[in-house]
Amino acid sequence: MKKKLMSVLLAGAMVASLVACGSTSADTTTSDNTQTQTESTTTETPAAETTDTASGAAPVRLLNGKPEINDQMQALAAKYQEETGNVLTVETIGGDTNASDELKKMYQADNMPDIFVIEANQAATWDGMLADLSGEDWTNKTGFELIDANMGTIGFPYTVEATALGYNADLLAKAGVDPASLTSPDAWKAACETLDAKKDELGITAVFGWCAEPTNLGWSSGTHVFGQYLDAGLKADDTTYIDLLNDGGKIDEARMKNFAEFIGMMNQYSDPALLIDGTYDNQVAGFKEGKYVFITQGNWCVTSPDDVSFECGFAPYAFEDGINTIIAGPPSYWVAYASGNVDGAKAFFNWCAGDSAQNILVNDAGLVSPFDDCQYEAVNPFYKSMNSYITAGNYSGWHTMLKKDGLQNSTCNVFADYAKGKLDADGFVSTMAQVIADYYAQ
Secondary structure, three states: OOOOOOOOOOOOOOOOOOOOOOEEOOOOOOOOOOEEEEEOOOOOOHHOOOOOOOOOOOOOOEEEEEEHHHHHHHHHHHHHHHOOOOOOEEOOOOOOOOHHHHHHHHHHHOOOOOEEEEEEEEEHOOOOOOOOOOOHHHHOOOOOEEEEOEEEEEEEOOOOOOOEEEEEEHHHHHOOHHHHHHHOOOHHHHHHHHHHHHHHOOOOOOOEEOOOOOOHHHHHHHHHHHHHHHHHOOOOOOOHHHHOOOOOOOOOHHHHHHHHHHHHHHHHHHHHHHHHHHOOHHHHHHHHOEEEEEOOHHHEEEEEEEEHHEEEEEOOOOOOOOOOEEEEOOOOOOEEEEEOOHHHHHHHHHHHHHHHHHHHHHHOOOOOOOOOOOOOOOOOOOOOHHHHHOOOOOOOHHHHHOOOOOHOOOOOHHHHHHHOOOOOOOHHHHHHHHHHHHHHHH
């Protein structure tokens, strides 16, 4: 997968939960991340008790925030030891455990892992405490590393994720709707009218699987959907609207109005039961079962070809004419603790960018590789569509991760009130402007 250099991500002094993509039961209203988690899991490789390795290198501890790939991470650690003699201990945080809180406890107890996960907007929180990875071999094979103006190259990209409007290609074909045409509000309106009129013929419940419930899915509306306002249609290095947002909480009202009208269309053609009180499980299950043509999630919602019986793809949130991008890039990064086993972390990162590790992460864990020389195509059903946008350069950055942390807890309620009919499009714009300004003024 040919990649282009993403923008240098300037970090703000923010702390967010490090919970991972995957499941659904824990409350994540304080997190910018993609999904919640199902059960509490803190697991380690048997090598956790090892103090020396066959190679003579000190063991490396990695704190994994993605419980859904714990088994694959354990297999990765075993393969690493098999090939290098080095020990990697994987400690997985899951369930109702807030990984950010767990990391704080580790820091206070002087028990920090050598490798852990951060989002781009958390870098300043760790200023002076992260190792500079500049010049490592793996940096020559990707344009997705996290670069901080003060600390240098600090983030190892372990996966690339994308978000837009996921679609069921089979249903669109049956309805005679070409997803490539969905690059303007008028085209979207026409498509929605066609699909809605053919609901019985298509066997669908609604055009959109969109949930604006704020308590457990606020991360989705307040971060990912809101992120489309910030980045849709922009090149990956264009920070126009995130810069405006971070300049005291300002918005472009004309752009926000166009965005509001598009969201209003989504509200109109969504399943009412899902829109107001649904869950992530309801949303994803409905899409997988063919009840919804579109879903407001990313490639993490369908990870295996066995999950669906149809082709998946992405369509842009084209709330203005000509928008033809998806948001793509690393949602988070592995970093090396400067006071930990930095040499061990660097050795692991270089190995992890190689063939054996990429085979496990791509083919077994279902991740999308950020490395140019990776020979494995992701098994993810969204990969073909996702890759077509990235290779064409039609992708925007994950700049939503650079907003003031916690903002999503306020903006998600505006989406919810709009979905409930408490606001019209103008009210959405004015309320969003006020809520954002107030939050940045705190």
